[in-house]
Amino acid sequence: MSGLHADSIRKQYGDRQVLNDIFLSCKTGEIVGLLGRNGSGKSSLFKIIFGTLSADNKFVSVDQRLMPSLFSGRDLIKYLPQDSFLPAHIKIKYLISCFCGKAARGLVMADPLIQPHLEKQAAQLSGGEKRLIEILLLVHSEAKYLLLDEPFNGLSPLQITAVKTIIQKHAAVKGFVITDHDYRNVLDIASRIVLMDQGNTRVIKDLRELIQFGYLPKSSLDLYAGGETNL
Amino acid sequence: MRIDSIFYLVPQSYTMRIARGLCLFYWKLVVASLLFSLFLAGLGSGSVPFFIGTGFAFIFLTPVFHYLSYEVNSPGEYYFYYNLGLSRLVLWVSTLIMSILVGLSIMFL
Numbered sequence: 001m002s003g004l005h006a007d008s009i010r011k012q013y014g015d016r017q018v019l020n021d022i023f024l025s026c027k028t029g030e031i032v033g034l035l036g037r038n039g040s041g042k043s044s045l046f047k048i049i050f051g052t053l054s055a056d057n058k059f060v061s062v063d064q065r066l067m068p069s070l071f072s073g074r075d076l077i078k079y080l081p082q083d084s085f086l087p088a089h090i091k092i093k094y095l096i097s098c099f100c101g102k103a104a105r106g107l108v109m110a111d112p113l114i115q116p117h118l119e120k121q122a123a124q125l126s127g128g129e130k131r132l133i134e135i136l137l138l139v140h141s142e143a144k145y146l147l148l149d150e151p152f153n154g155l156s157p158l159q160i161t162a163v164k165t166i167i168q169k170h171a172a173v174k175g176f177v178i179t180d181h182d183y184r185n186v187l188d189i190a191s192r193i194v195l196m197d198q199g200n201t202r203v204i205k206d207l208r209e210l211i212q213f214g215y216l217p218k219s220s221l222d223l224y225a226g227g228e229t230n231l
Numbered sequence: 232m233r234i235d236s237i238f239y240l241v242p243q244s245y246t247m248r249i250a251r252g253l254c255l256f257y258w259k260l261v262v263a264s265l266l267f268s269l270f271l272a273g274l275g276s277g278s279v280p281f282f283i284g285t286g287f288a289f290i291f292l293t294p295v296f297h298y299l300s301y302e303v304n305s306p307g308e309y310y311f312y313y314n315l316g317l318s319r320l321v322l323w324v325s326t327l328i329m330s331i332l333v334g335l336s337i338m339f340l
Binding site for chain 2: 051070074079083088089094099
């Protein structure tokens with residue numbers, strides 16, 4: 001059972017069962033698009049898999065290795081939260097050295113998207129620049145599986161294109177699980193779509209199912225010429 | 232030379248990267264806590280020996296600055312350290328240990 005497997009994940013907030021025996025898997029080479037309405041539990045699921053949120057029940061493994069805690073998955077799973085996580089007053093070049101090995105560090109520092117910001121502190125960067133750097137740090141880390149929560153949030157169209165290219169390039173050796181309300185960009189790069197609905201996950205085979213389950217409005221079907229995406 | 236630039240020169244291994252992460256985490260805490268401790272010790276130097284006062288203040292102020300900096304001001308930054316495998320509990324425990332060790336060292340100067 002290679003790959004990232006999250007199974008039997010249950011989480012309740014008060015009386016509300018947000019995650020109900022959730023199953024999610026991802027293999028290297030895959031980009032899994034996780035869609036769902038606000039409050040459907042996407043971020044909670046990511047945090048539980050990553051190990052920063054406790055669950056009522058969970059089973060997370062990577063390549064048959066159990067991941068009971070944050071520390072056990074430190075070199076295998078990394079997580080991009082919705083809000084910026086870069087320490088505000090540290091230069092970007094020092095942050096890179098925490099995330100990347102020697103070889104990757106050289107690559108990241110030579111990246112034209114990062115190079116102009118190496119001597120800057122995160123506090124001096126715009127929201128989009130910070131997001132871009134965070135994604136590059138995670139992508140160039142040694143982690144095999146990346147959980148990206150709203151990676152396109154705050155990015156300009158050019159930056160979005162760059163991020164999509166980077167993700168697709170690294171998907172050859174890593175597995176990605178991506179969630180974003182900018183569903184068109186998720187659909188563009190995802191090799192598989194999973195919808196979170198009423199505490200459960202549903203594998204989506206056709207765009208029309210997203211309409212059927214009330215995630216997309218009917219008008220969105222025209223944009224994808226009858227539901228044909230790369231699913 | 233900044234303290235984090237020293238760790239930039241250290242050989243690359245996962246453990247060293249975690250050590251570098253901890254160094255970045257404590258950099259702003261130690262500076263703020265030490266300056267404030269020196270200030271408080273200076274104010275009370277008539278009644279308490281200077282280094283005893285500084286060390287004592289450091290032990291109590293470092294967790295306070297940890298709380299204000301990371302729990303109140305920028306809780307999102309925790310995710311940087313989570314991604315290095317450092318949990319909130321680990322960071323808090325190491326703050327307490329570091330503040331006691333450094334504080335006692337200052338007291339016995």
